[in-house]
Amino acid sequence: MLKNDIKLTHFVLLMSFLTLLLFHFPFYSFVFKNVDYKSLNGIILIMSLMILMLVANAFAFYLFYFLSRFVGKFLLVLTFIINAIAVYFINTYSVVIDESMIGNVLNTNYSESSSFFSVKLIVYIIVLGILPGIYIIKTKVATVPLKRFLITISLSLLFMLTMVFANASHWLWIDKNSKTLGGLAMPWSYSVNISLFYIHKSQKNEKEILLPDAAIRDNKKSVMVLVIGESARSQNFSLYGYRKNTNPLLSKIPHVFHFDATSDATYTTAGVKSILEYKNTGDLYEILPNYLERNNVEVIWRTTNWGEPPVHIKNYQNREFLMPNCKGEGCNYDEILLTGLKDQIAASKKNKILVILHTSTSHGPTYSKKYPARFETFKPVCNSVELGNCSRTELVNAYDNTIVYTDYILSEVIDDLKQLKEYNSAMIFVSDHGESLGEKNLYMHGLPLSMAPKEQYEIPFIVWVSDGSKQLKPNKILSQHHVFHSVLNFLGLQSPVYDEKMNIFK
Structure with a gap:
């Protein structure tokens, strides 16, 4: 004592x-x-x-x-x-x-x-x-x-x-x-x-630095859906050669392409900023949705996540906004982002439309709670938040089921876009960062990039284009900054900050 x-x-x-x-x-x-x-x-x-x-x-x-x-x-x-x-x-x-x-x-x-x-x-x-x-x-x-x-x-x-x-x-x-x-x-x-x-x-800049004005080059009706993934690592996508079939739907859809890509960070706030900014400067420049809305593009942001830079647009829609019009068990998961989306696009009075869906599907540690029961393809799964207490098989199974659910959501986005026949349409799916699942006794993400393992920064970059809209360059390794310039190209915008080298389309 x-x-x-x-x-x-x-x-x-x-x-x-x-x-x-x-x-x-x-x-x-x-x-x-x-x-x-x-x-x-x-x-x-x-x-x-x-x-x-x-x-x-x-x-x-x-x-x-x-x-x-x-x-x-x-x-x-x-x-x-x-x-x-x-x-x-x-x-x-x-x-x-x-x-x-x-x-x-x-x-x-x-x-x-x-x-x-x-x-x-x-x-x-x-x-x-x-x-x-x-x-x-x-x-x-x-x-x-x-x-x-x-x-x-x-x-x-x-x-x-x-x-x-x-x-x-x-x-x-x-x-x-x-x-x-x-x-x-x-x-x-x-x-x-x-x-x-x-x-x-x-x-940091209290007010974002505005980019020079852009101009719309043509009147073609075009819609791009950018899906920002959460904690999705490419090595668990069967499109990238993973032994388990985690992409049963995307693998059967024509005009789906995938590219090797790396993230600029291992945490959400920096990863999402990199996806939305025109280049990596460290400053807060006008991000993609704000820039396009200011230049007469219809922009719709739907999110079940957080951590994005300030978004200044009219159609910012979170879970609470979407819930009253959503029906079924999918409303408790990322499917809620698809509620009435096709109708909202069709009702737009503008020819150029950007939709951003910010998902949370693969965020740990509760992977098994991120998808409806019917998507529990791989069993048994880890149900503990203490990931080290689960077997490697249980942990990876739970995570893989989130990728199967992501595959379903992306296929539904593509199906909606296919029905909008008057539009040239495309979808880009890119993750904010990757995820560790027990390799080297590391879990989740957030390690400094200089010391992070590849599981935390090797990410999927998946693209779908409608018939007759665009062809893709023979891209090799992409970065998150390719998104900004590729969206500008697809929607037909001319801008002083546009970089053709960072555009994935021919």
């Missing part, structure tokens, strides 16, 4: 040691896998990182406690709870809490976040967060005179700087692995990266 009256230095060192012990197994697992821990240099690096972590956390805790006892206790309890949640996701899904992952977290919504709920998560929060929090709240910590505070802070800073410079020979290794190390160090991973996320967000 620990005593209730404790010196501040002893208390913060104890809290720092607990933080090191409870929350840094993934951090040191990574270090041990990437250094020669049997060599003297390796031992020195590991010991230095441990001591630095211990002193840095104690330094932060000491500073907050001295400035305000109440705020210090509140922040420390909050830190343990957030650490517990972060480590749960690191251990369960092998994620790294870097800036892009923070963006995923801050851009999620209730339905997505609630899908991660599990008993194991509650256990993590109680054991690693709430129980230490109770001790923190109940412990009486002695006050510290200002002089002693300044001496302790100064000596701590001096010690950390000395440790940093004493490890100068390891700087190159630390710099090379800084994203991963920073994403696994608690509480620095989320506290620093939340700050970076908002700093970078504030630096």
